[in-house]
Amino acid sequence: MSDMAIELRGIDKSFGLVHANKNINLTVRKGTIHGIIGENGAGKSTLMSILYGFYQADSGDILVGGNKVTIKDPNAAILSGIGMVHQHFMLVENFTVLENVMLGAEDSQILNTSISKARVELKRLEKEYALEVNPDALIEELPVGLQQRVEILKALYRKADILILDEPTGVLTPPEADHLFRILGQLKDQGKTIIFITHKLREIMAITDEVSVMRRGEMVATRKTKDTSVEELAELMVGRRVLLRVDKGEANPGAVKLAVENLTVRDSRGVTMVDNVSFTLRAGEIVGIAGVAGNGQSELLEAISGIRKAVSGTVLLNGRPIDVTGHADPGDLRSRGLAHVPEDRHHVGLVLKFDEAENGILGYHNDKRYLNGVFLDTKAIQADAEEKIRKYDIRPPNPRLKTANFSGGNQQKIVLAREMERGPDVLIIGQPTRGVDVGAIEFIHKRIIEMRDQGKAVLLVSVELDEIRALSDRIIVMFAGRVVGEREPDATEGELGLLMAGVEGRKEAAE
C-alpha cells in the first residue's frame, strides 16, 4: 500500500483558448488535511472537478492509493473512495436528512429496507465521527452548518476515504467554522484524507498539514504548513509581495450624512428581510455591517439605494428624505450624492456584455458630459474611460474590451472608479472584495479609506469579518433582519461571531 491518498501527474486541461490547468502535479498524503489555495480563477475548482469526474483532463494521470484510475464521472470518483462537499450544497430541501443521505445509494426499488439499513449506518457514522444530526429533520429546517454536516455524512455513507471540501466556510459564522474544523480534525484522526480548498489564508494556517498554492493554472508551490507563513503564501498566490494589513488613521466623524430610521423591507415572497433597522452614518467614517450572508444586508442596501421598495421607515440623505417606500429613483439619488457599489457586480453593477467604456457610464448616462442631445458622445465616454483606467490601474487598459473578459478584481475596479470618481457624499459598498484577487483587495481597501479621509461617509457591507474589522470605524451586526448590536472595531472576533449567530443578540433584546 502506498501512503499517498492521491497523486496527480501532469494534469492538463483547456477550455478552448483558456488553459485552466497546466501540467499539475500534486501529492496528497494519506490521513492529512491538504489545503489548496489560490486566487479566483487560479484553477482550483477545475482541478477538483477533474478529480471528481465533472471534467476529463486533456492529459495526465490520476492515482488513488497508488493505483492509476480513470474517473469518467462522479460515480467513478465515489467508487474510488472520493467524496466531495460542494460550496453550494447539493441537498433536496424538502427531504429529511436520512432521505438525502441515501439518495442515489438505495439498495433496491423498495425503499423500506434501504431506509432501515441507512438509519443503522447513519447512527454508526454519527457516533464514530461525532456528527450528530437528527436523521428525521427536514433539510430546510436545519441551519447552514448542519446542512454542511449532512453533506459530509453523505460522502462518508458512500464510504469516502478522501473528502474534498470546496470553500466550505463561505456560508458559515465563525463559531460554525470552528466547529467544522474540529470535525475535520476528528475525520483526520480516523484516517480520512481531506482536501480543503479555500482562498482564506487564515483557515489554511489553522487546520492544514500541507498546503499547495495555485496561480494562473499552475501549481506554484507545496509547503508544510508549519514551515510557511501567511505572508509567504500570499506572495506565492499573487506572485508579488502584498500588504495584508490595512493602515488607517483615526476617523474624524462630522455631520450626519445618512440617517436610517425604522426601516422595514420585505422580499418578493413577503418575508421580512429588514426588520425595523435604524442607524446613522456620518461624514468621514466607515460603518461596517457585519452578518452572515442572507440576514438582510442585501435588502438594506437595495432599499437605501432605491432599487427595492421598503415597507415602512424613513431614510434621510443629507437631511432630505429619500422616498424609500414610494418612487425612490436611483438616478435621482446619484445626483443627490449617493453612490452605490452593489454586491453583485455581474448582474447589477455591470453589464458584462458591454465594453469597459459603456459600463463606465452606467447609471450616469443621463449626464450631459456624455451626451450630444439624444446621441451618446462616444469620444467623451472613451476619454472618460481612459482616464479612469489610468487612475485605477484597470488591466488590460483597453476601454473597448468586453467587461466579461476582465478579471474579478478589475471588474470591481471598473465599478469603483465609476462610483468613486464623482466624489459622492455617501458611498454604500456591498462585498467590495468578493471574488477579487489579493492584489486588488489591497488597492480597493486603500481607496475606501481614502474616501473616508476625504470626509465622505462610507457604509460597508461584507460577509468577510476580517474586512469589516480592518476597515470599519464602527461595526453594526445584523441577524435575521435586525440590528443585534453595535461594536467598536477592536471587538474580538468571538464577540462579533456570537452576535452574528444571533446568540448575544437574543440576550441583549431580553434585557
Next chain:
Amino acid sequence: MSNPYAKLPAWAEYGLIPLVNLVVAFLVAGLVVLLVGENPLKAAYHMINGAFGRGEYIGFTLYYATTFIFTGLSVAVAFHAGLFNIGSEGQAYIGGIGVALACLWLDKTMPWFVVFPLAIVGSAAFGALWAFLPGWLQAKRGSHVVITTIMFNFIASSLMVYLLTRVLKPLGSMAPQTRTFEAGGQLPKLDWLLSVFGLDVGNAPFNVSFLLALLAAFGVWVLIWRTKLGYEMRTMGFSPSAARYAGMKEARITVIVMMISGGLAGLMALNPIMGEQFRMQLDFVQGAGFVGIAVALMGRSHPAGIIPAAILFGMLYQGGAEIAFEMPSISRDMIVIIQGLVILFAGALENMFRPAIGRGFATFGRRFPVAAQRGA
C-alpha cells in the same frame, strides 16, 4: 468556467459559424429533396438560378428582401431591449391602413413623392399604435408581450377582414381589397439601380422602398449603438437588474421600444401595397412578420447581419418558387422546410458546432500560441 465555450475570433464568430450552420441546413434540405426522389443538385441550381439568374429574378429577390429587412429590424429592435415581439405580422398588417389611407386620399391629385412621405408616417404610426397596447400592458400590467402580441395578430387579422369587406372595399366590388391606386399611389421601380449593373428589372416589383429599408437599417444601427435610448435598451436587454440599478425607467422604455418596433413593422406595408399591388388586399403580409423573427435571429439582431439574412430569405422565396415551377414533385412547402432548417440550425442549434470549432481553434492555438492570442 462560467462560459464553457471558447472565445472565438470575430471572423469565426460572425462569419464561419453562421456559414457552417447554413451549409448544414442546405445539406439536410438536400437530403429531403433526395427523399422526394429529385436531384438535390438540380434543385440547388434552380434555386440559385431562380433567385439570381436574371435581372428580373434579382429584382424579385430584392423585393422580398425589402419586406424582410423591415420585419427583421422590427424584431431586432425589440430583441435588444429583451422584448420578444411576435406581433410584427399584425403590426405590419395594421400599418397597411396608414398606407392605404394616404394613397386613397391623395393618389389622384399628388405625385408619388408627396404621397410616399405621408404613407411612411401613416404606416409607421398605425404599426406603432398596434404595438403600443401590448407594450403598455407589459409595462403596466406585466402581461407578457409574447402572449399579447400573438393575440394582437389575430385581432389585427379580424379587424382587417372587417375593414376590407365592409369599409375600404369599393361599392359593387366582390374582392376584399381597396380600389387600385392611381399614379400618385404607385412607387417608382428601381430599374436604374439594376441597369447600373447592366441588368433589366423586367416585371419585378423592385421599388424605392428598398432604399427606405436600407435607410431604416442605418437608423436602427444609430438608435441602438449611438443614442442614449439605445444604451438604455441594451442595458435592459442584457440585464434588467442592472437597468434598475442605473435608474432606467423600465416601463417607459418598454412602451417606446415596442412602438419603434411596431413602426418598423408597419413600414413593411409600403412595399407590397405601394410597390407591387397598388391596392391593399386581404392578407398582404403573408407571414413576413414571422420570417422577420428568423431574419433577426440569423442576422444576430445587427442591421449588418439582417440585410444579408433578409436577402437570403428573399432568395429562398424567389428561388423556391422557381424550384416548385421547374420540378413539379417539389411543392412550395419545400421552401418552408428549408426555411425551417435554416431557422433550426442558425437559431435554435446555434451552438451545435461551436464546441467543435472552439476545439479546432484551441488545437491551432496551442501550436501557434502567438497568433491565437492576437486572434482572441
